[in-house]
Amino acid sequence: MFQTTRRAALGAALVAAGRAHAQAWPSRPITWIVPFTPGGITDTSSRLVAQPLGAWLGQQVVIDNRPGAGGSIGTEAGARAAADGYTILYGTQGTLATNPVLYRNVRYDPLRDFAPVHGLAQTPLLVVVNPARPFRTLAELIGHARERPGELTFATSGIGTGTHMAAELFQAEAGVKLTQVPYQGSAPALNDLVAGRTDVMFDYLVSTRAFLDAGRLRPIATTAGARLAALPEVPTMAEAGLPGAETSSWSCILAPAAVPAPIRARLADGLQAALSEPRVVQTLAGSGSTPLMLAGEALQDFVTREVERWRGIVERSGARAG
Missing domain, CATH: 3.40.190.10 (Periplasmic binding protein-like II)
Known part of the structure; x- marks a missing residue:
């Protein structure tokens, strides 16, 4: 009985500490890694959403372009970032679902190394x-x-x-x-x-x-x-x-896997608010895109299904990129 009560108290204390940490976060600018070159659709959509996200969080969100190897270089940097909520990553169908099969030297696991935070957009072709x-x-x-x-x-x-x-x-x-x-x-x-x-x-x-x-x-x-x-x-x-x-290219925001859940939840709330702004919705629509309004477990399930789906497609195609 004593051990059960102690474990419950410890669990409650950890939850309270996590919430307090999330309330203090963010106290400085947040880096948003975009693993592609400036000027493309991934970069412009990131900058479109980063401004209202930063306003909602009360801190600047700074875009950091890190292109190379089809997005794998910047994605690996996101996986290795400190799990403090101050680095987030633009994830795509390509970097998460196809690159691990296309490239032989990918040094990240799309499901193990990241915690999906919130969807960004989906764009048909x-x-x-x-x-x-x-x-x-x-x-x-x-x-x-x-x-x-x-x-x-x-x-x-x-x-x-x-x-x-x-x-x-x-x-x-x-x-x-x-x-x-x-x-x-x-x-x-x-x-x-x-x-x-x-x-x-x-x-x-x-x-x-x-x-x-x-x-x-x-x-x-x-x-x-x-x-x-x-x-x-x-x-x-x-x-x-x-x-x-039928298919659409999709994108989402990821955090390193160990980022505390309360911080991820606050990020998701901010992204939901940013993606709901009329200017963002209209701009995305002008490029043929719609906001991907998934978060948490629903987004994790979506990413998992897409990783499995595209792994099979790439393997059957025999495509390789190095």
């Missing part, structure tokens, strides 16, 4: 083709690919990126084989697609919008679960007969 190509629908593209295995080419913004993985998922679901042409980013990939050097690409609305508006690319499908408000005439994968090819 568009299937876009050069207007000079004869296929005007996804069914016609699939028909051409089946008649010419490996002959049609798909451009990507790099091996292991969302543009690459969405195409791999499509090939698996459609039962076709295309040949990848990887580039260093979306801009050169889209330029070559417009020039007719490649046949098709899976990319985001924010990257393709100018070409679509100018009639230099044709959208034939979206990987979203529903038609995009910005392009209501473009059918979904499910409408085209490939419900299994």
Whole structure:
């Protein structure tokens, strides 16, 4: 009886200490590691959310870009950061779910080394083709690919990126084989697609919008679960007969695994408030994204499922990035 009471008292004291620590936190600026270069969609969305998050927390949130190895370098830095709540990390489908399979020297475990805090955004892709190509629908593209295995080419913004993985998922679901042409980013990939050097690409609305508006690319499908408000005439994968090819690139905020739960909870509350601001919602919508409003255990379950899903897709594709 005495031992039980003592353990209960100790547990209550630890909870109280954790809450007191969270109330004192943050007392200085917070570093937000973005494992990609400045100027891209990951960087701009981080800066968009960091400002209202900092205002809610009462401390500045400083973006720290640490690119390299498809995001693995910055992600490893986030895993090794002090577990005091003053370093958070931008996590993605690529850094958490595909890089550990694509890269042989990844030195972090996506499930063991991090505690998911709150979702950020999810962004579906568009299937876009050069207007000079004869296929005007996804069914016609699939028909051409089946008649010419490996002959049609798909451009990507790099091996292991969302543009690459969405195409791999499509090939698996459609039962076709295309040949990848990887580039260093979306801009050169889209330029070559417009020039007719490649046949098709899976990319985001924010990257393709100018070409679509100018009639230099044709959208034939979206990987979203529903038609995009910005392009209501473009059918979904499910409408085209490939419900299994539905996917969205996603992002979330992570903390080192040992960050105390009360601090993670406060961070999650701040992120929820920031992502609910009309300016943030409108800006994300303009790039074809929606806030990913998951936190805590629900987010952990989501990340776990995605890690398992994409591990299988990458392994079946045989893709490797070093």
